[in-house]
Amino acid sequence: MSAHASVSAPQTAALPPLSRHFIGLMALACGVSVANIYYAQPLLEQxxxxxxxxxxxxxxxxxxxxxxxxxxxxxxxxxxxRHARHRVILIMAALLVPALLGAALAPSVLLLAMASFAIGMLSSIAQQIIPMVAHLAPPQARGKAIGLVMSGLLVGILGGRVLAGGIAALLNWQAVYAFATLVNIGMWILLWRVLPRLPVDANAAGQSYAALLASTLKQFALHRDLRFAGITGGLFFASFSVFWVGLTPLLQSPAYGFGPAVVGAFGILGIMGA
Known part of the structure; x- marks a missing residue:
């Protein structure tokens, strides 16, 4: 989430109402987008x-x-x-489709890694959706709304592993990315239909892109609590990633000999905790 996300939100009275149905759809969209980052983890052996x-x-x-x-x-x-958030979300969601298709068709490790970099970069769409929900939610319901959307994100992180492992066991790793391509096409259609058209914040729109990037770094330098949250969050995420990525070669080693379905199914344990 950018440092500027919800500081200057428009008045809640001017915003469209935030329904439970809409929050659920945004949680789903976050889960779908973040799952793209984790499809590769149970597929290393393949x-x-x-x-x-x-x-x-x-x-x-x-x-x-x-x-x-x-x-x-x-x-x-x-x-x-700096730009209308719904447009940024839709453009990123649209670009995810060729990135995922490129991964499915990649003829080498290098091209697969390049496609994976693009997938990861564009899957940060979730961090556009979360501040949008924060803008739309009334103050008394903001924490609950963000929590529900974050739950969708967490389920997507581990659900992506489960889906990838199951599909790869039945078919192959290319089918995982083909499936993800179709799912993300559906996600784009969903977002196009339901995203509200919100005005751009006048203060942010008047700044250059370089100024916004510099402002992000400035916020990090100025606020001790932000630095603490960023560093601890990064360390937690690093330990999380090391565990789940390292689990794949361990479970697929001769000592255990599990296939991608079992490796992916370990994600169910994490989903139960989400």
Whole structure:
């Protein structure tokens, strides 16, 4: 979420009402978009077999996705403040489709990693949806609305692993990305139909893109609580990623010999905690 997301929200009275149905759809959209980042994690063994290399040789694929996501947070996050947020969301959702299709058709580890970087970067769409919900929600319901949308995001993180493992076990890893392409086309149609057309914040619209990026870094430097939250959140997320990515080669090693379906199914345990 950008540092400018909900500071200068329009008056709630001027905004369309925020229904439980709409919040549920936004939670679904967050889950679908974030799941794209985690499809690769239970597929490492199949990647290695496809490209005639080792699991270590394809480790760049999930890493590229995570690096792309971080780049999306930093570089694309401020766009929702400077431009109409619904347009930013729709453009990012539309670009996700060729990125996912490119992954499905990738003929090499390098091209798969490049497509994965684009997938990660564009999947930061979730961090455009969350501040939009914060803008729309009345103050007394804002925390609950954001919590529900975040629940969808967390389910998507682990649900993506479950889906990818099951589809890959039945078909192959290319089918996972083909499935994701179709799901994200459906998500774009859904977002196009339901997203409210909100006005752009006049103060942010008057700033250059470089000024918005600089403002993000300035906020981080000025506010101790923000630095603490950012650093601790980064460490928690790093430990989370190390566990789930490292789990795949362990479970698929000769000591256990599990396939992608079982590897992905471990995500169900995490979903229960979300």
């Amino acid at each position: 990647f290695a077999q496809q490209f005639h290399t080792t699991v270590a040789g394809v480790a760049a694929v999930p890493s590229a996705t995570q690096i792309g996501y971080a780049a999306g947070l930093l570089l694309l996050g401020p766009l929702g403040d």
